[in-house]
Amino acid sequence: MAATLQAKKRENLKTSNTRAIRSAGEVPAIIYGYQVEPKTVAVDSIELLKTVRDEGKNAIISLQVDGDAVDVMLHDYQIDPLRDELVHADFYAVNMKEEMDVQVPIVLEGEAIGAKEGGVLQQPLYDLSIRAKPKDIPEQITIDVSDLAVGDSILVSDLKEGRNYDILEDEGTTIVSILVPDEEPAEDSAVDEPAEPEVIEGDKKEHGDSEQ
Known part of the structure; x- marks a missing residue:
């Protein structure tokens, strides 16, 4: 209404x-x-x-x-x-009997398992392009991410059927994913610099004696 x-x-x-x-x-x-x-x-x-x-x-x-x-x-x-x-x-x-192209906001709900385990949630797509009659345009597209583990993602092709609109986005487009957290660099990862040559006191003394 x-x-x-x-x-x-x-x-x-x-x-x-x-x-x-x-x-x-x-x-x-x-x-x-x-x-x-x-x-x-x-x-x-x-x-x-x-x-x-x-x-x-x-x-x-x-x-x-x-x-x-x-x-x-x-x-x-x-x-x-x-x-x-x-x-x-x-x-x-608008013509209520004619389809039109609009952008509908995507809203994520739930806390992803992967995020709890240290993964990073990334959402590349915030609005979904759809085609629908005015009365069938949803206020928002809600996606539950609770079951997403590290490395998982949801694509446009994963959206459920039974909707009253056509999706105009490419099916391979990523909506949300859980990335592997960046690894901390190891402390010994720095390149070792060549060591200074060691001066041997004994050799220095002997060399000095030979000059006298």
Whole structure:
């Protein structure tokens, strides 16, 4: 079920009005995409951030614009780096019957046996590229790593069947692995330098006597 978010039409695009919208705690935004004429709107900043936090970045949002509902996804957004505030958002209207390509975050759960034994857990892949209808896009891909021993790995090909989406990544791509810990270098591993020739006192004395 899509999350619901209220939006207001925004027809006055003057800079002064845009500033007033932000001062009121709202974010100027634009809607475009499937069967939608591009239109400018404003949404509550806190409600938008809460929706994305609770539902995920690929959530389908039912955007209510003056009584009309549009199924959208948050396609892009801009943040003021100085104030750390949301300043603009782009909503893409989706066709609920058509597949689309998205990136879904990969989340690891559990503590690997190999990590407990001193191995190093490495995760080369943090997002999985998939193709799915909007309603079938998962919030995240969860992988249990509890049984991984040192030297084990999980590849894209190891992901379970029965999903409602196609994976676009190469099957041989490593998602997570447990590496063998680095071995400490041995203390005697340094190359021995040639020893200084030993001076024999006796020979020195005899040599000195012969000169006298």
